[in-house]
Amino acid sequence: SILLASPAPVQIGLALLLAAQIGMLAIYIPLWRRSEDDATVIQAAGSLCAVGAAGLLLAGLEVRSVIGWLSCYLVLTILGERLELSRLTMTRNRFLPTAALCLLGALVIQTVRPQLGWPLLGAVLVVMSVWLIGKDVARVGMRRGGQAAYIGGMLMAGYVWLAIAGVVWIFSGPLGTGTGYDAAVHAVFLGFVMGMILGHAPIILPAVLRIRLDWSNWFWVPAVLLEASLVIRLGIGDGLGLPLAVQIGGTINVIALLSLIAVVVTHAHSRDGAHSAHPHDRRSRA
Template sequence: MSPKSHYLPTRPSRRSGCRIVLLLLGGFALLAGLDGALILLGLPAPVIAARLADVHGPLMVYGFVGTVVVLERAVAIRRNWAFLSPGLLGAGGIALVSPIPLFVGQLALMAGSIVLLAIYRAIWARQPSTSSAVQALGALLGLAATILWWGGVPVPQLIPAMTLFLVLTIAGERLELARISPTVDERAERWLLAVALVLASGGVLALLWPVLGYPVLGFALLGLVSWLVRYDVATRLVRSKGLPRYMAVCLLAGYGWMGVVGLVWILWGPGYVGPAYDAVVHSVFLGFVISMIMAHAPTILPAVLRRPLPYRPLMYGPVVLLHASLVVRVVGGDARGLDVLVQWGGFANIVAVLLFAGVSVVSVFVGAPPKPVRRESSTASPRGRATISLGTRR
């Protein structure tokens, strides 16, 4: 997701086989989480497990997204011990849906989150930066959520902390990329750090004094969206072509859904069940997080697997389906109390995620699409033949 220039590798990375295994653990968590989503929607599901619906949230946040994101971190720092983090998160995802006691999976997620903090400690030791601090703050909140869940706090009350784990991770990465822009200076970095600290404070307040904490979170999220719109390179790359435009479209759409979450928290405050809760959870974890994964997949997978994921215009299909179905689910279903639209929108959400996974896998194995044929015209000259390319520059 982020450039690796500030991670100074000291040891050879593990073989791709190990990385593929870890990716498969994340893929298992994704499929299990989508199965749990079907159960929660009241739709027929391929597998009916005793607690699949109950662990749906942590399974997706830690078992799927956490494993994939942290795997990229482990690859970046080139330390063998760092692969313990995605390994523990992936194994924790399997444990959550297995018949073994729930606390085993909870402890695995907790241990994986602790190793993730050690990864950020190693990154900070090499080169301190605001982006690393913001991401480490998100990891700390993610660890806190696993500890509280293990201690008996219900998952709905932990949604703010789980949200901030992923939101701050992505925000820190976007800062790293935004540094190529001349508009990003010390003031911009201080602004993002201040927003991150307010978000972290709001996450604590949301647990202790929800009536105060949720509006604080909402306003801070809107502040983060403002920062991203102001400084993120996506606002300029959206006018380009090909892969840069595709990534920018995914990013900006995700920022829009994060703004929706901020507005809901400001206007409706704490909510642990019902339409507002559903709107928040799926706006952030589908509209924002999955959109970020769709945007960064062409750069994450090559870094992890050492195989390219070529951009294809076909990738827009799952993106459009994801966001259109989320509008149906949130605006048509949740906002108007129409359960049938929630179901159909939710089902289309699942199809969009699976469709993107399928397109990505096929693209990896098929390889890059053929380049446009270049026609050449030659003219004679006293010294020989001068070739003039009439093809498209890429």
């Protein structure tokens, strides 16, 4: 990454990027031997997409030509994580592993025959999104209120944005510039990926950072700002061809991500502090 951002020849950075992605893909071999579950297959398929993207970039293709590979890398990695967190409901059939393989096939076709591959890729994403909306256990949590409703709402919204990106690719086909390209890219990377990050923040950040993160309705602020920014940018800006709305939506998106940092910082506490607190205070917080 440092070399790619430096004046060094871009091929050096891309070669290291490809080596890194191959190394990440190799990690899934012992993981598969240990568990042999569907989540590992899906995540490995996502890692394979990263290898494909890095290889195609090294071969001289532009980012806009491999945006499908980059998108599916993140989509499949996140869906593999969702499968691990929802084993009781989403592991009773083989739909997601099959869909992951279909995505890989669509990406290969898209690289060779873009006019056919992009609509096919979009169709698979739409089908996956519809299935996830109906099967993901987070949908049930929306009726419980509090943190469960927050997580469920963000995940369901993320699946909707993923479906929107798929619809754009179905009807627009190969895109490299313009409003359609902008809409598809931001629907995936902001609507789906960042939406999933916001939705999982209350449960993932405490585990990764080893902190205690108190739940608060303030988490809804960055969530609402993120969704509003996308509606303004994609629905009004790209949909109606209004550059000002695109700029406004982008600005609100930045504010949304900054507000997420602010909310996390103001609600985070050290675990040691939690253990040293008075028992009555701990019960009150619970």
